[in-house]
Amino acid sequence: KAGVTQTPRYLIKTRGQQVTLSCSPISGHRSVSWYQQTPGQGLQFLFEYFSETQRNKGNFPGRFSGRQFSNSRSEMNVSTLELGDSALYLCASSLDRDIRGTEAFFGQGTRLTVV
Amino acid sequence: AQRVTQPEKLLSVFKGAPVELKCNYSYSGSPELFWYVQYSRQRLQLLLRHISRESIKGFTADLNKGETSFHLKKPFAQEEDSAMYYCALKASGSRLTFGEGTQLTVNP
Numbered sequence: 627k628a629g630v631t632q633t634p635r636y637l638i639k640t641r642g643q644q645v646t647l648s649c650s651p652i653s654g655h656r657s658v659s660w661y662q663q664t665p666g667q668g669l670q671f672l673f674e675y676f677s678e679t680q681r682n683k684g685n686f687p688g689r690f691s692g693r694q695f696s697n698s699r700s701e702m703n704v705s706t707l708e709l710g711d712s713a714l715y716l717c718a719s720s721l722d723r724d725i726r727g728t729e730a731f732f733g734q735g736t737r738l739t740v741v
Numbered sequence: 742a743q744r745v746t747q748p749e750k751l752l753s754v755f756k757g758a759p760v761e762l763k764c765n766y767s768y769s770g771s772p773e774l775f776w777y778v779q780y781s782r783q784r785l786q787l788l789l790r791h792i793s794r795e796s797i798k799g800f801t802a803d804l805n806k807g808e809t810s811f812h813l814k815k816p817f818a819q820e821e822d823s824a825m826y827y828c829a830l831k832a833s834g835s836r837l838t839f840g841e842g843t844q845l846t847v848n849p
Contacts, residue, residue: 629784659836668839668840669827724833724834726773727773730787732786733784735784
């Protein structure tokens, strides 16, 4: 079965612009989480969606937002981009959220560069 | 709040030597611990989880609640084990808290 798909793979944006990233989870998976990966900070949790509701949010400013659709596909949006937002953004999907040992499957990420 | 620490950013061993990647965590509840691995140019993937007590590709990890550790071990390292390894803790929902990662290099 198809893995987690993220689009686009690469993006270059200018400071002040906004950007939308997309994630299609594995079929049947209902939980989608987003992470920011940078050389300095490593993997940082952004937010988690389950059944179209945000269930958890990391320590990021309000410029970072997301949503989940009824088919479990998810988007994240970053407004008023800053140079420091340059990172690899990873999406992970899980079958469910509260079952112990549930594996998270990661996409290949979207590489965002802000210039 | 939960925290995961991997004290070694870089670890280099020779093929056939034992390898241990350290992971310590802090969390007041009952955590779930995982090891994820990222091979060159591949996506992040699960290596093993403490709840399964499994051995994958010769790797094992035991959760030590007294020492709050979840070290990853392999008795005989192989060149194909060279990768970035992340220890992760799941406290609630699907949220994972990752350590900083350890880049393992296995030399021939």
